[in-house]
Amino acid sequence: MPARWSPAGPGAAETDEGGRIVTDVTLREVARASGCSVATVSRVLAGTRPVGAETARRVREAAEELGYRPNQVARALRSRSTGTIGLVLPQITNPFFPSLVREVEHALHAEGRAVLLADCDDDPEVEAARIADLLDRQVDALLVIAADGKRSRDAVERAAAHVPLVLLDRVCGPGVADSVATDNATGMALVLDHLVTTGRRRICFAGAAGTGSAAVERLAAYEAEAGALLPHGSGRVELGDFSLEWGRTAVDRILPSRPDAIVCANDLLAIGVLQRLRQLGVDVPGDVAVTGFDDIPMMDLADPALTTVRQPVRALAAEAVHLLGHRLAGRNDGPRRSVRLAPELVVRASSAPSALRAPRGASSAPRAPRVPSVSSAEDTGSTRTPEVEQ
Template sequence: MARTIKDVAARAGVSFTTVSHVLNGTRRVSEESRRRVERAVAELGYVPSALARSLKTSETHVLGVLVPNITNPFFAELMRGVEDAARGQGYSVFLCNCDDDPARQLGYVQRLLARRVDGLLLANSAAEASTVSGALKQTPVPTVVVDRAVAGLDADLVRVDNTGGARLATEHLLGLGHRRIACLAGPLAFEVSRARVAGWREALAAAGITPAPGWLVEGPYSPAQGHAATLGLLADHPEITAICAGNDLLGIGALRAAAERGVAVPQQLSVIGFDGIELGGFVHPGLSSVGEDIRAIGERAAAVLIERIRRSASRQPSPLRELVVTPALILRESTGPVPA
């Protein structure tokens, strides 16, 4: 049987307003009354209703977070940072996995808005701008976008310098003497993928290199795609001496393909990824990458969202912000000098 605040008040022999003050810390009560209320709560197993509190305060202390693919370690590490920062500020997190499906993402956004979440954190750009921005215009809520910008949506943005990171990765390979460098790109429908391809092209152009058409392979951000694409490159473009992968999962798949074909890494083929996921340091050989503290990005995004929520509640308008994280080289065993 569910207990109410009135049951607690009756057991403690105090008014229900006194119980409310004790539970919420809204007013000082006598030490004796506080002990009686706490004893009654324990004896009855009373749990305050978060829904009732939210109806009074117009706050749920819940953040809705949408990610494209929770099986990608990048988003798992990102979520850990979000959850850590949110919990430290008294917020819970409602996680939605969208599988890069526009209809699924829109459905989740509508459900989260219906449940009166205090804010949204979007790490997904699958849905068309009109669908997400349209839903949020009908029911405005503080929103922060992570990494993948959503065009047409007024929101704070926390992103990685994707073009600069891919340029850095390619320049590392060029510095090792490589000139025939392939690119395993993610889906080019994503702004993130296009930006990383642009960084690869910029670095090659600065070195006076024009990549052959077959050096660029597009596909999902997955180990299976990296494996299949690298098998194709090894068969069709044996001149390739290095691979710049659009993310670490593609790079891990490339390492597997090289091992299956007896191609030594890095003696015959160098591979570098992007993101710097923790898993990359535990494959063999360890995957070189350009990356950042992914958990710290999640923490920063959550902090920006909570600040936006509090400013909105106190009616303190502030301009939208774009925070850019600069990735750095993470050198492991998968890159080395060009074969003689």
């Protein structure tokens, strides 16, 4: 080891014969190289206190020369802040989440924070364990997409006692923590409004039976809206889970009641419905309109393209991060905030009025024009442009 005491020569980082960096440069070494104390170097580099111009220059020079990079772990230990946020989610493979993760990651990175990712496999037990692990790792805060409305609650509540915590996309119980989610009621209202406006009257619902907030709220909203809008009240309701398979079976149960529209609580479910309907020779949207919820990627290329409710993903992420920032800045107290963001209706072929429907065949599939969002709270809205193909 010859390079150990090299006096700040222009060799920068010290390497062994294999090219691996052997010694990480520390504050001490920068101090020695620039002829001043560790404290001074820290002050110059962190800018926490003014320091003489000449000294500052020497320090910066030495740091540059040696290729100094502050050790974030040491910094974290001393300053009690890791600059790290835990992101807990049920299943990254759920096609709705990647875009949300992306937006969250970018928003946090823009603030100089990093994201510790924890995938829970849709299991609240695992979720609790992962949360505990993240806390041990001293995350500054947690962003949680709860796996289950009921069974996630305990763990979330306990965690919220330690660090700022924001529930994202799915809430669990009132007052457990800050929360940011899509306004499911508004979304469902948009759908039903659209269907009724385009002449549908026998509107059924395929949903999920779980205790997740999406399942519960969307069902409730359907029942409320349908009860108000439709002559015979709400139509047949079938509850299973959020899967494609369930979408298929739901069709068999719903079809006997001769619906002219099937509202699905979720895009995946809607795809299953679409598949089964085609299999049975039911014409969509001629005989039955189908709608989804979420606008997961590729829904514009289902056959027919799926009318659905687009969640304001970027705005959700931004708002969640904003809330976290608020808690992190001030004292972590004050009342819980619960933010709901209005989604946007995306009308595609699967709900086109029968009159406008083109004959099935070789020619281009008909696409209804996109209607503008009825209530899109902010213009920061969505980047995704399913720029309708025609």
